[in-house]
Amino acid sequence: QPQASTVVVGDEPVVYDILLSGTSGLAGTVRAADGGLPIEGAMVIVTDVRGDVLATGKSVDQGEFAFGELVPGSVTVAVNATGFRPLALPVEIGGQGVTRIEALLQSGATVQGIVRAGAARRPAPDARVTLVDAAGNVVATATTGDDGAYAFADLDSGEYTVIATGYPPVAGALTVTGRGVDGHDIELAHPGE
Secondary structure: OOOOOOOOOOOOOOOOOOOOOOEEEEEEEEEEOOOOOOOOOEEEEEOOOOOOOOEEEOOOOOEEEEEEOOOOOEEEEEOOOOOOOOOOEEEEEEOOOOEEEEEEEEEEEEEEEEEEEEEOOOOOOOOEEEEOOOOEEEEEEEEEEOOOOOEEEOOOOOOEEEEEEEEOEEEEEEEOOOEEEEEEEEEEEOOOO
């Protein structure tokens, strides 16, 4: 770690010893919590206690990652991969050698469906779909494609409300459990259709 000191030099030579701290490394494996399969391409970010980024990289085949030349101390390792819930791990990097960790990512649930409109129940393109959690917080928004399809991925288990607009709004409650995909189609219509 960089360090600076002030030295005042007169007419005589001055001896000043400098103590350099060693560096350590961090290595590990990113795996799926369900089944333990390695996850390739997961983003791994190492930050210090102030939140400054010390290292970034991606897991390679077999889910492995490694960072060299890290200063010993407390860090946070954040791991994120498509289809999985993000994970943040507090890690203490030792004074010598390589500290090893294993990051087990939980798969997230996915809600997907088709927004339909009118008496003919045609898919509704460009409808705005909003996902709201049980506390009333907006979790995500999406705009339907030409096929009326929408999807929300990497969700925690829990109670949600899906709201579609573009026609008079329609809201429907649903429960998301664990992993996998839950279907939830929405029908929109103008009054009297």
